[in-house]
Structure formats: structure tokens, C-alpha cells
Amino acid sequence: MAFPGSLTRAEIASGLLVRSVKINGNYLLVENCNINQVQDIDMNSLYLQGGPGSAIANIGAKKYEGDISFFIRVDRDNVLDPAVIAILRHAESPMSGLTLDTNHLLSHFDITAEDGGTDSNELLTIDELIIKTLTISANENDYVKISASFQGMIDTRATSDYAVPDENHVLGRSLSWGDCNASRYESAMRTVSNFELTINNELEALSFLMAGDLAGINRSDQISLIGVKSVKWAGEYSEILRKGMELETSIHGGWMVDENLAFTIGPITVSYRTPLFQKSELPLSSKMLIRKVKWNAMINPSAPLKQGGLFSI
Amino acid sequence: MPLNNNLFGVYKSIKVSGRTYVAESANRNVSMEVDAKNYIQGSPKARVLNIGGTKESISITSPILVGAGSAVDGRELANTKIAEILDPNSASLPVLESAVYKVSPEGASVSITLKSDGDPGDPASTAPRPFEVTGREIEELKPGFGAQPSRVARFYDFRVQIGFRKFFILEAEITVAATTTEAYFLVPYNTINDGNPAYIQGPSGSGTITAGYQFPFLGISGIKITGKGKAAVILRDIPGTANYGDYYFFDYYGGETVGTDESINLGLSRGQSDLTFQRPGEAVAEAQSFRLEIFDGLTDNAWESLLPNTIDTSKSVVSTSNFSVSTGLLTVDFDFYCWVQ
Numbered sequence: 001m002a003f004p005g006s007l008t009r010a011e012i013a014s015g016l017l018v019r020s021v022k023i024n025g026n027y028l029l030v031e032n033c034n035i036n037q038v039q040d041i042d043m044n045s046l047y048l049q050g051g052p053g054s055a056i057a058n059i060g061a062k063k064y065e066g067d068i069s070f071f072i073r074v075d076r077d078n079v080l081d082p083a084v085i086a087i088l089r090h091a092e093s094p095m096s097g098l099t100l101d102t103n104h105l106l107s108h109f110d111i112t113a114e115d116g117g118t119d120s121n122e123l124l125t126i127d128e129l130i131i132k133t134l135t136i137s138a139n140e141n142d143y144v145k146i147s148a149s150f151q152g153m154i155d156t157r158a159t160s161d162y163a164v165p166d167e168n169h170v171l172g173r174s175l176s177w178g179d180c181n182a183s184r185y186e187s188a189m190r191t192v193s194n195f196e197l198t199i200n201n202e203l204e205a206l207s208f209l210m211a212g213d214l215a216g217i218n219r220s221d222q223i224s225l226i227g228v229k230s231v232k233w234a235g236e237y238s239e240i241l242r243k244g245m246e247l248e249t250s251i252h253g254g255w256m257v258d259e260n261l262a263f264t265i266g267p268i269t270v271s272y273r274t275p276l277f278q279k280s281e282l283p284l285s286s287k288m289l290i291r292k293v294k295w296n297a298m299i300n301p302s303a304p305l306k307q308g309g310l311f312s313i
Numbered sequence: 314m315p316l317n318n319n320l321f322g323v324y325k326s327i328k329v330s331g332r333t334y335v336a337e338s339a340n341r342n343v344s345m346e347v348d349a350k351n352y353i354q355g356s357p358k359a360r361v362l363n364i365g366g367t368k369e370s371i372s373i374t375s376p377i378l379v380g381a382g383s384a385v386d387g388r389e390l391a392n393t394k395i396a397e398i399l400d401p402n403s404a405s406l407p408v409l410e411s412a413v414y415k416v417s418p419e420g421a422s423v424s425i426t427l428k429s430d431g432d433p434g435d436p437a438s439t440a441p442r443p444f445e446v447t448g449r450e451i452e453e454l455k456p457g458f459g460a461q462p463s464r465v466a467r468f469y470d471f472r473v474q475i476g477f478r479k480f481f482i483l484e485a486e487i488t489v490a491a492t493t494t495e496a497y498f499l500v501p502y503n504t505i506n507d508g509n510p511a512y513i514q515g516p517s518g519s520g521t522i523t524a525g526y527q528f529p530f531l532g533i534s535g536i537k538i539t540g541k542g543k544a545a546v547i548l549r550d551i552p553g554t555a556n557y558g559d560y561y562f563f564d565y566y567g568g569e570t571v572g573t574d575e576s577i578n579l580g581l582s583r584g585q586s587d588l589t590f591q592r593p594g595e596a597v598a599e600a601q602s603f604r605l606e607i608f609d610g611l612t613d614n615a616w617e618s619l620l621p622n623t624i625d626t627s628k629s630v631v632s633t634s635n636f637s638v639s640t641g642l643l644t645v646d647f648d649f650y651c652w653v654q
Contacts, residue, residue: 044376044465045323046323046337047323047335047336047337047376048322048323048325048326048327048335048336048337048338048339049323049326049335049450049451049454050324050325050326050447050448050449050450050451051323051324051450052318052321052323052324055382055451055454055455055456055462055463056335056376056378056382056454056463056464056465057462057463057464057465058420058464058465058467059464059467060419060467061418061467061468111469113379113464113467113469114610204641204642206418206481206483206545206642207418207468208418208468208480208481208482208483208545209416209417209418209468209471209472209473209482209483209484209485210468210469210471210472210473211472211473211474211479211480211482212472212473212474212475212479212601212602212604213472213474213479214472216608216614216615216616219469219470219608220469221467221468221469224481227642229640229641
């Protein structure tokens with residue numbers, strides 16, 4: 001396959017002329033994709049060596065890091081982009097990696113220390129991406145947006161295919177505030193003016209010494225693996241205080257068992273059966289009185305091991 | 314004198330036995346035994362001193378490098394000194410007391426302890442000294458010196474195997490320790506006093522040994538190789554069998570009597586052990602070889618032992634195994650001994 005982008009003497013474009021990305025093989029229109037291969041490459045300078053010059057390189061492990069942001073889109077049949085479903089399912093249960101194909105990013109698979117500079121750059125599928133954080137934000141001024149940060153690596157050297165739009169999902173629209181709903185057992189939550197739902201997956205990227213029987217040709221300077229150490233689901237919403245609102249809305253903190261705090265975003269329902277609320281905040285201002293409520297979800301220890309604990313689609 | 318770079322060690326380089334090595338730090342410690350003796354002397358004042366022999370020890374921490382710098386790194390120094398104690402004909406001061414090779418994903422280094430006799434030597438001599446500090450730039454560290462510039466060795470440059478423990482090893486350390494003995498001799502009667510100092514002529518008539526001074530004779534009477542490591546542990550859930558059901562740690566991959574334990578780098582199942590247990594009348598080594606190797610990308614693109622090739626440490630015994638269960642990584646720390654061949 002020919003190299004994409006500027007290696008073939010430029011296909012410089014902007015906006016929608018630039019092709020987007022594929023998640024698990026499904027096309028996803030993104031507002032921004034800033035996922036790059038990163039590596040600690042520096043000089044070690046402090047040795048007894050006969051001068052202050054930095055003469056000894058230190059080339060560490062490489063991995064992928066970055067973030068994407070996109071609006072949640074449905075097609076004309078109100079069906080979500082398959083890529084969005086894949087991201088949400090993975091975010092709530094990060095037990096296997098996502099793949100990312102993109103036209104704009106060349107990768108280097110070989111050991112940087114032995115194959116430096118510009119050699120052997122390839123258009124490869126990033127086949128082990130893990131979501132570190134995911135935020136769904138909804139308010140009246142914008143479309144419902146997902147921002148997700150990733151860590152990952154290339155597990156297998158697989159040549160990527162060009163990311164081209166899926167013809168079946170070209171037409172569609174972005175979900176907006178009008179597609180959203182919020183409720184909990186004690187309140188219809190008619191005064192919520194915006195909300196933000198977050199997933200925090202604590203990741204550890206580890207490097208190990210090469211296995212004792214590994215052939216030299218199979219060495220790799222990538223991180224050896226990524227582990228998900230902890231999973232935390234949280235969120236916050238703002239309520240405009242007005243006359244006529246319900247009484248049981250000022251939350252003074254603590255858990256509410258079976259409260260079923262739920263947010264509906266088009267075909268997506270996000271539910272927190274037992275939220276652990278923080279004390280709500282209510283600043284006094286000359287404008288509207290807006291109360292902010294934050295919570296973490298109390299969930300089964302094994303809930304992130306399977307899908308469906310947070311999102312219903 | 315507002316600018317004086319001589320204050321900084323980075324402008325220096327060290328020499329051991331006349332050869333230059335790159336180091337992170339180096340210490341040379343010399344001491345002499347001095348004690349006050351009080352006799353029945355009519356005064357509590359220290360009128361008599363008891364002055365004994367000298368001791369000199371040198372400790373150096375040096376990185377393990379890849380590229381041209383590998384000719385002047387800690388591994389080269391340690392392996393040179395190990396080779397010397399194995400061949401007395403090539404031995405020179407200082408002699409190796411211990412060399413500790415530490416390898417982890419962040420890098421690798423060698424901590425070396427050497428021993429010398431503290432003799433300041435003849436001021437007119439140009440012979441190499443056991444330990445010297447110079448202002449010489451280390452040529453091998455110039456980026457264009459050899460086929461490759463220098464870099465610190467990282468996790469992808471090493472492979473490790475301690476018996477069946479070969480996956481997910483986080484750190485490994487191997488120690489080569491020499492048993493050295495210091496001895497002080499009285500001035501022999503039959504010295505040849507045609508020079509300063511007096512000396513004893515060797516049996517062949519060529520070698521000379523100074524004696525009767527404060528400086529000790531150093532003898533090497535043993536070498537042992539030990540090590541330790543730390544590995545992450547995977548506990549897989551392998552389905553059980555019809556006879557035994559599904560028990561964690563007790564299931565086998567591929568059958569009830571053969572195959573792989575559910576745990577990697579750790580023996581937790583029935584009949585398994587982390588330690589290399591012995592049997593009556595038999596010396597039991599780990600079923601698989603011990604390896605601590607570095608990739609040689611300069612010459613033959615193959616793995617080679619971190620230690621000198623003349624030392625065969627393939628047979629080892631694991632003597633301790635400490636399994637740690639926390640909210641972080643599952644890890645096992647282990648210690649091992651090697652038979653040295």
C-alpha cells in the first residue's frame with residue numbers, strides 16, 4: 001500500500017475533506033483525533049566521562065497516547081454509529097482492546113534504538129487501545145459530545161486499510177440537548193440544565209525484561225502490556241433553581257440505594273443504581289441560582305468485567 | 314575565579330588498572346589501623362600508638378551501555394576483573410571483591426567493589442595505578458567513535474530466565490562475590506636489599522613480591538554467584554477436569570498430570586513448589602537453565618551472557634520465593650544460587 005498523506009506529495013485538506021478514523025473497523029466522524037505514538041527519548045548526562053556533554057542516549061518504552069472527541073451521531077433510522085457503541089461498551093468494560101485505523105498517522109513498529117530516524121514508518125492498525133477516561137457532556141448550547149483519552153500499543157504488526165466512510169452511515173445527525181432526559185427515583189429532574197458523565201479507568205502500562213527464551217528478532221521496545229487497575233463511574237449535573245421544583249432535590253451527600261439515577265441520550269440510557277452523592281454546591285450570584293451535584297457510582301466489584309452495567313443501548 | 318568547572322565530577326573520568334571506564338559514581342577509601350595503647354606509664358595520655366596495616370577499597374557504580382560505549386561500561390569492567398580472578402596470571406590490583414549486575418526496565422548498572430593494598434607506589438613509575446582520576450574525555454562516548462553511538466541498555470536489551478520463571482520479570486540482579494583474604498607478613502630474612510623497598514624474588518627469578526611493609530597481600534580463595542529477581546505473576550483460570558473439578562491453582566493445562574500450572578512464575582498448585590527441593594542422594598537443579606543475557610547488536614546479533622563466557626551458570630537453585638498479593642501487581646521475589654562451572 002502506498003503511504004498516505006504528505007509522503008505521496010501531499011493531499012493537504014481541511015475540515016471534512018480529511019478522512020476520519022475507524023474504531024473496531026467502524027467509521028467514526030471525529031471532531032478531533034490526537035492519538036500519537038510516544039516514547040521517552042532523552043539523553044543521560046551525568047556520568048564521570050571527561051566533560052559535561054550529553055553523550056549517552058536513553059531510549060525507553062513506546063506506547064500510544066492521546067484523545068479523540070466526537071459528537072454522538074445517529075443515522076436516519078435513529079441508530080447509533082457502531083463505532084460509538086464500541087467505544088461506550090469498551091469504556092464501561094475495558095477488558096479487551098479497541099482498534100484504531102487512521103490515514104494520517106504513521107507508526108514505527110521496530111526498535112527505535114536500532115532503527116532510528118525515518119526508516120520503516122508504516123500505516124499500521126493500532127490494535128490495543130484502552131480508554132483511560134471518557135466524558136459525555138450535554139448542555140443546551142452544543143451537541144452531545146464524547147471526549148475520550150486513550151493509552152495503547154500495537155500488539156500485532158497489521159497493515160492498516162484506508163479509513164473510508166461507511167456508506168450505510170453517512171447520513172445522520174448529531175444528538176442534542178433535545179434528545180436528552182434525566183430522572184431519578186425521588187425526582188423527575190426537570191430542572192437539570194446540563195450534565196457530564198465520566199468514566200475513569202486507572203491504567204498501568206508495564207514494561208518487562210524480555211522472556212528467557214525469546215529470539216532476538218522478536219524483541220520489542222513497546223510497553224509489554226496495559227492493566228486496568230481500577231474503574232470509577234462518576235458524573236455531575238447542574239440544576240436551575242426555580243419556583244415549583246420538587247422538594248427532595250437538595251442533596252446533602254451520601255448514598256441512595258436503588259435511586260436509579262438515569263440519563264437518556266437518544267437511544268443510550270446511562271443508569272446509576274446506587275449513586276454516592278457529594279454535597280451539592282450552590283453559589284449565590286446575580287444571575288440564576290444553579291446548584292451543582294456530583295456523584296460516584298457504587299457498583300459491584302465485578303461490574304466492569306461485563307458490558308451493560310452502565311450503558312443500555 | 315568566578316568560573317571553575319573543576320569542581321564537578323562530570324569533567325573527570327576514572328581509570329582502573331590503567332583502563333578508562335564510564336561511571337555514575339566512584340569511591341576510593343583508604344584506611345590504616347591506628348589505636349592508642351595505654352600501659353602502666355604514669356600518665357593517662359596516649360604515649361604509644363599501635364599502627365597496623367593499610368586497607369584500600371574501591372567501589373564503582375557504572376551503567377551497562379549498548380553501542381561503542383559498551384567497551385568502557387560497567388559490564389566490561391566487572392567482566393575484566395572476574396576474568397582476572399579466574400586466571401591468577403592476569404590478575405592485577407585492584408582485585409574484585411563483588412560485582413552486582415542490576416537489570417530493570419528502567420536501565421541497568423553494575424556496582425563493583427574492588428580491593429587493593431593501599432600502596433601509593435613509586436612516584437617515578439609510569440605503570441598503571443589501581444585507581445586514577447583523570448580529566449581525559451572518554452573517546453568511546455563520542456557519537457561517531459564506532460559503529461553506533463552509545464545508549465543505556467534498557468528492558469529490550471535483556472532476556473532473563475531463572476528456571477521456569479521467564480515471563481513478566483520486572484528486575485533481576487546477579488552478584489558475583491569473590492572471597493578475598495588479606496595477610497600481612499613479617500620481613501623475611503632473605504630479602505634482596507638492593508633497592509627500595511626490599512623484595513622477595515619469585516621462584517623463577519623474575520617476579521618480585523614486596524614484603525614487610527604495611528601493605529597486605531591479597532588472596533582469592535573462592536567465587537560464588539547468587540542473585541535475586543522480581544516478577545509479576547499471572548494466575549490464569551484454567552477450567553478444571555472431570556475428576557478434580559475447577560479449583561484455582563490446582564488445574565493443569567492439558568491434563569491432570571502434565572501441562573502448565575495455572576500460575577506463571579509461581580508454584581501454587583498441589584505438588585508444585587517455588588523452591589528447588591532436593592532429594593536424598595541427588596543434587597537437583599532447576600529444570601530449565603538460568604539465563605541473564607544481553608543482546609549483542611554490534612557483532613553477531615545474538616544473545617550473550619551478561620557474565621564472561623567462561624563462566625557457565627546454567628544450573629541454579631531457587632532458595633526463597635516471596636509471593637505478594639496487594640491491590641497492585643501480583644509479584645514474587647525470589648533468590649537463587651548458581652553452580653559455577
